[in-house]
Amino acid sequence: MRLKAAAIAFLALGTAPFAVALDPYPVTGVSVDPKAGSVPLRQNINDLQSAGGAPWDLYIRALSAMQAANERDPLSYFQIEGIHGRPFVEWNGTGGQQSTGWAGYCPHGEPLFASWHRPYVCLFEQVLVSNARQIASKYPQKYRQQYEQAANNLRAPYWDWAADSTVPPATVPTTVEVNFPNGQGLQRRSTPNPLYTYKIPPAVLNGEFGTFDSEKRPETIRCPAPGTYPATANSNLASRPYKQWIYDAFTRATNFTDFAYMSNNVVSLEQIHNGIHWDAACGQQFVSPDLAAFDPLFMLHHANVDRLWAYWQALRPDQDIFNYSYKGLSRFATPGGTLISPRSPLTPFFAPHRVPLTTESVRSIKSFGYSYQELEYWKKSPAQMKQDATVLINRLYSTGSASRRSSPRGQPPQVRRYFAQVHLDRAEVEKPCQVNLYLDGNKAGSLVVMNQPADGVLTAGLPLDEVIQQSDMHAMSANETVNAINGTLTVVIVKADGSTIDITKVPSLKVDLEDVMVTKPVADDQFPKFGASRLRNVGVKHRHSLIETVI
Template sequence: MGLSHSSTYHSSLMRSVSESSPVIIEPYSEIYPRLPIEDFIGCDNETYSSQFELIIQSYQAMYDRPYTDMRSYFQVAGIHSQPWIAYDGVTGGAQEYKNETDWARGRWGGYCHHGDVLFGPWHRPYLLLMESLLINESKKIALQYPENEREKYVEAANQLRIPYWDWADVKAIKGIPDVFTLTELEINTPEGMKKVKNPLRSYTIPVDLAFPLGKGYNPTDKPHYEIPSFGFNPFTPAGYSTVRYPNANYEDQIDYLNQNISVYVSTVLRPLVYQMLQINNYLQFSNHALRSNDTEAPGVYPAHPLPLVVAGRAHFASIETAHDAIHFVVGGPGGHFLYPDLGGFDPVFFFHHAAIDRLLALWQATWVTENVDINGTYTEDLYTVVNEDSDLTPFRKSETEFWKSSTVRDIEKLGYTYPELVKFKGQDPRELQAYLLKFYKPDPHYGRRFFVKLIIDAGKLVGPYVIRVFLDLQNASVETPVTSPHFAGFVAMWRRASPYQISGTTYVMGSVDITAAMERAFNTPDVNATTGLLSSSAIFDIQSDINIVPCYLNGTGVNPKEAGVDEVEIYSFEHDKVDPDFLVEDSVQYYYTKKF
């Protein structure tokens, strides 16, 4: 299959947007909460239903803007990565991304930060940009309503904040909310009740996105479309819409999507959030790139630490590992949301990132430290040192300055909040943490929790891919369904599709909570039926009972070593006897390390 890197389209598009006026993101004058998307659907609350109707119409209004308009959905979604062009004239001077040379070096082509401490803070003004544009469209639409309805919609537009989809809420077991899959919605518009095309199901790409591949791997080859090999971003011709779990006709497979969400909410998503909320160190919490002991290590790259080899890093699950997992779960094999270069174009992207921002805001125990952005961005070269005073390009605070992590830390100063922050405002932060741990606890287990920790060389295999963990099933393979009782969870390797990533320069560490799978696999007297406590005597032979199964997005398997799995560790933590939702960090018990 062929791949072209012609930049003619990209440079012409850059010229067409470079003359637009600067896009400045200003804080809102009043504070209103971002709410769960479910609160808006089928509700009797006039304010919420009016906000929902405005959101739907405002999304469509952004879709309808010329794609060269920097306030269009295409331009805003394209900030994340493709089409690798300057947004709002922000080029970074000498550090501007060059399509040909930098792509070959493995440099990230979008503005977004992944795998460094700016992951969470960078996406905060990104959401503010999208949110502010939706609010501006909503205010214009509200003024078009008949006089007897206008005041209600004007107030709804004023209170509007982008909703979040909490994919780790137990309610998510039902699948993705219908608002992201229905083809039509019936809403009240300025012209009265109407059935409208649902803009949250998909977005129609206005220009060719990515590059044509070999026969059979492009949407135009339906009904024999195949998912491209892992080394390439899928090509989307102009006029084609974003998809999730595409079939041979390049159509969504919503049933597969919901089935996978149902499985992964309990096995992957809730355990990840539960672990993440136990962490109190920002560097460990902030991103999926491995940091061993928060210090620099010579002989690799400046400030880039060697991989962790000691046992017992406490319940490691960063906010970015949770973020990565949902991209796999929703995008599915071949879907746009699966790919770092394309994910921003799926309409669910901003609702997902509102959920990530909420978790960051609820956690915010400490704030941005300093480390190295080994991937680079559109405006930063590889191995740039970043900290809380780094510019979060391309998001302008004014015509002459950009937003920084230090200026987006206090979300109330930005004009929004989240319901739990309102509920626990002024209380001991531990009260909020206890509430969240109880809310996200994946199961009622109160004894020890057992984990498999994977240390993965992120440069070994072109992504994206997942590493599944099975228990007590020696013949586990990519053919083994995730509905198997032996399936414990996975670690997502959400990496760009570039075969030129420099090997051996970064590591990802992820952990899988295997407690529930152990109880299923070893339902013996060692499991107390009353307390749910799993005795350590029930621990098993790691050599035969832990099975690591890397899986490409197209279903192809590969052995762990080839997938960069250097080693796995088995360890456990004990729940606090007084506050049983907390894990006691110094209670860590290490069992075994298996090297590959």
């Protein structure tokens, strides 16, 4: 899998690679034998590591090969990960830089977020499997069929940070042992772990592709002192209710926009994704859209984002993508204000024959040679997949007072829940930052505001279940609870260095308190039902004396 010579010849020296590329690299998904009647499932990275054997050997070795490829190779790890943000150079013949602000290809803070990342992960997966197939062909004859079959079934693994909010153990050690060919047998060797870090090529740091990392860090890092990886990262992840957020998004969102992009009532998939970028590496490159993709956590993270979107699509096929036009934000080759629709190109990704991929053309995973557990579309009807996805989501993510499992027999299957609806104009705060909510001094919720987009409204509905259950408010009436929340809610906006932002300088900041009666599900293939809600404004207060430690 290599680009045509015309494309390769123009790649990546200076700022205009692919300028006259005649044959853009197509993102088609991994090729699958049509006689197979099925496609491989993407696996949880923890399951892939636990199983070991040929699939694990090939995954580690193929990822290592991508990272070792010359940075001028359009299919190297550097070039593919560099599509997301820096080095802000052209890829796949997509025209000169026309952005009017953010100059990465990735669209953040707009409805294209989910659909753009689907072909991006598929591109990575194609190249990963291509390398795995080449590596498998060099194993001794006795083992070759086993490794070749493993290569054909290999897909980009995902990190399910909602079901298990700890970083994958596979990303922790600096070295890993895998089986290499050794004559007619196998030899287990220790090799640098490609999931631990990515070493930035010296030519990149020296400016061959323009400005890259102003700090000139020679590799991606996570949780520097006084933090430690994984302990500090796991502590960060535990501080946010990712499981509850995901469950609320699946069960309460009523349309694609609310689920994937921005909502008043829940924390959307993109906003949840932002929290992972802050927490999993204690900031560092992983929280910066410019550099985040170079951390090996990135594709594990975004394969999971794609997976969750795929489940939403099975649950709500009538709301599987956005269905309107809007003025988009700035990105590479696309000036801010460009009219975006589901038929707009997902630059720089193409189907064969120079056909740009669009949200409409990537809406189905059936086109790309992979699937996920319970979405075996070749043997299930859409109704069966919807039911199976519902059961899986209940099993993995249901938690708290709205869960069927928390409803004792004989009690009415209803509970009143409270959400803090946060509204903020990103342009008014220094980014990245966290918007933290406290009730009576106890942390009640937290949102991450990324560097990108630079402006625009951010909204989210933060559930207050945990902090209410841990206080006297859980025994109060609805009106008493609302009054207690209104009297004790404070907001602290924390910058990356731990200092705070004076919220009097953030006039757009508003918090509304919502309470809603929720009917619990009575079966594992049902979701809770949200009734009518009441909304009241909460006076925003600032704890001036607080300085938080942010690692």
